[in-house]
Amino acid sequence: MLEFKLPSLGADMDEGKLLEWRVKPGEAVKRGQVVAVVDTSKAAVDVEIWQEGTIFEQLVAIGATVPVGTVLATLLEPGEDAETAARHAATPKPTPESPVQAVAVSAPPAPSPPPPGQRKAVSPAARARARELDIDVDAIDGTGPHGAITLDDVVRTSAQRVAAAVPADRATEMRKAIGAAMSRSKREIPHYYLAETIPMARAAAWLASANEQRPITARLLMGVLQLKAVAQALAQVPELNGFWRDNAFQAAEGVHIGVAIAMRRGGLIAPALHDVATKSLDQLMRELTDLVTRARAGSLRSSEMSDPTITVTNLGEQGTESVFGVIYPPQVALVGFGRMDTRPWIENGLPCAVPLVTASLAADHRASDGHSGARFLIELRERLQHPEEL
Amino acid sequence: MNDKDIQSRIIAIIQSIAPELEAGTLRADQSLRRQVDLDSMDWLNVLLAIHDQLHVEIPEADYGKLRTLNELVAYVELKLGAQA
Numbered sequence: 001m002l003e004f005k006l007p008s009l010g011a012d013m014d015e016g017k018l019l020e021w022r023v024k025p026g027e028a029v030k031r032g033q034v035v036a037v038v039d040t041s042k043a044a045v046d047v048e049i050w051q052e053g054t055i056f057e058q059l060v061a062i063g064a065t066v067p068v069g070t071v072l073a074t075l076l077e078p079g080e081d082a083e084t085a086a087r088h089a090a091t092p093k094p095t096p097e098s099p100v101q102a103v104a105v106s107a108p109p110a111p112s113p114p115p116p117g118q119r120k121a122v123s124p125a126a127r128a129r130a131r132e133l134d135i136d137v138d139a140i141d142g143t144g145p146h147g148a149i150t151l152d153d154v155v156r157t158s159a160q161r162v163a164a165a166v167p168a169d170r171a172t173e174m175r176k177a178i179g180a181a182m183s184r185s186k187r188e189i190p191h192y193y194l195a196e197t198i199p200m201a202r203a204a205a206w207l208a209s210a211n212e213q214r215p216i217t218a219r220l221l222m223g224v225l226q227l228k229a230v231a232q233a234l235a236q237v238p239e240l241n242g243f244w245r246d247n248a249f250q251a252a253e254g255v256h257i258g259v260a261i262a263m264r265r266g267g268l269i270a271p272a273l274h275d276v277a278t279k280s281l282d283q284l285m286r287e288l289t290d291l292v293t294r295a296r297a298g299s300l301r302s303s304e305m306s307d308p309t310i311t312v313t314n315l316g317e318q319g320t321e322s323v324f325g326v327i328y329p330p331q332v333a334l335v336g337f338g339r340m341d342t343r344p345w346i347e348n349g350l351p352c353a354v355p356l357v358t359a360s361l362a363a364d365h366r367a368s369d370g371h372s373g374a375r376f377l378i379e380l381r382e383r384l385q386h387p388e389e390l
Numbered sequence: 391m392n393d394k395d396i397q398s399r400i401i402a403i404i405q406s407i408a409p410e411l412e413a414g415t416l417r418a419d420q421s422l423r424r425q426v427d428l429d430s431m432d433w434l435n436v437l438l439a440i441h442d443q444l445h446v447e448i449p450e451a452d453y454g455k456l457r458t459l460n461e462l463v464a465y466v467e468l469k470l471g472a473q474a
Binding site: 208211212215216217219221222223262264265288289292316317318 | 408409410423424427428429430431434437438441447448449450451
């Protein structure tokens with residue numbers, strides 16, 4: 001028997017609220033399949049499973065808020081049969097560290113008394129779950145044999161209540177989550193900061209000429225060139241790409257850049273753009289467009305929330321000249337790009353007007369030193385002088 | 391399509407990207423992107439929608455001429471006129 005637990009979807013998440021099951025008991029699941037939707041303080045996230053098997057039992061009802069690590073469901077391993085599993089299930093079920101709580105909901109619908117002399121059949125699992133969720137089984141309609149109330153009926157009733165209760169104040173919750181993660185970062189991470197002015201004339205000319213030959217639907221943004229250059233430069237300075245865990249640095253294998261995306265109603269989210277170093281600019285542009293759209297629509301995947309190995313924040317054309325970021329733990333670095341502007345610059349001993357951008361690095365002094373940080377920014381500057389190689 | 395129609399189509403497009411925008415508060419003679427807080431991806435999405443819905447393709451080289459809503463409307467009107 002396998003256990004599917006609520007994953008941590010970022011440093012600012014302690015608990016999550018189950019909004020939806022995307023699978024049913026008896027359904028086979030594959031690695032990477034979305035099996036549930038969980039609400040964090042930042043967004044509703046499609047939670048993927050990384051085990052293969054068959055869903056056996058769902059242990060958490062829709063609407064319940066549970067801590068990270070809680071077993072959400074059990075699965076039969078490939079080859080395991082339901083009967084053996086059922087014997088296991090007869091033993092006490094795994095329980096979360098703290099009791100499962102139903103979310104605050106409006107008063108349950110007034111129970112209609114059952115017709116005299118006729119009690120509805122209720123499966124034991126349904127009765128137990130209904131008690132947990134404070135649902136009156138006599139007040140719901142059963143869809144089982146002879147109108148019996150099944151676990152599904154209880155769960156569905158709970159979901160309807162939650163749906164009515166959900167529009168919580170997302171902006172306030174997000175503010176709190178960002179505050180908690182950034183306080184932790186500033187408390188625990190000894191940040192150091194570096195900045196470098198990067199001439200962008202070559203990158204800008206390359207981009208203008210590339211876009212001139214493209215239909216508008218395939219146009220690239222400068223931000224994509226910057227992301228790719230960051231990923232390439234990190235290959236030279238791997239101590240900036242990874243995690244600080246258990247008092248040690250763990251280098252990450254791929255470069256999964258957390259792209260800081262401002263939400264229009266305030267707050268931000270930085271989901272992963274995966275394997276940036278190995279993808280073409282066209283592919284990155286498509287994936288970035290999709291990621292931004294989904295982040296704003298509240299439809300991100302759990303791997304996108306938990307995988308970033310470094311964060312890039314780009315203030316863009318409406319931003320300021322430079323930005324110094326706060327590292328998102330357990331990552332160890334954050335790269336910031338300010339607004340690109342045409343400013344005075346000296347090239348070959350002569351003053352000229354050149355588009356410039358200030359790139360900054362905030363990095364964790366436990367994992368790297370200013371020397372390697374500087375190597376990174378210089379490498380980044382060089383990569384942006386050769387846009388055709390990005 | 392006259393300039394009023396074009397203007398309301400373009401405002402509707404901007405609102406699809408920036409739902410919090412109230413049309414009445416937009417100053418047509420001031421920087422559009424600053425007022426509506428459109429980053430480069432939002433701006434590209436506005437232009438993509440103009441391309442899809444009004445069939446006008448705006449080359450990157452012309453971005454500099456399109457600072458305000460008035461300028462954007464006049465530009466689209468001119469291009470539509472040239473197509474007719």
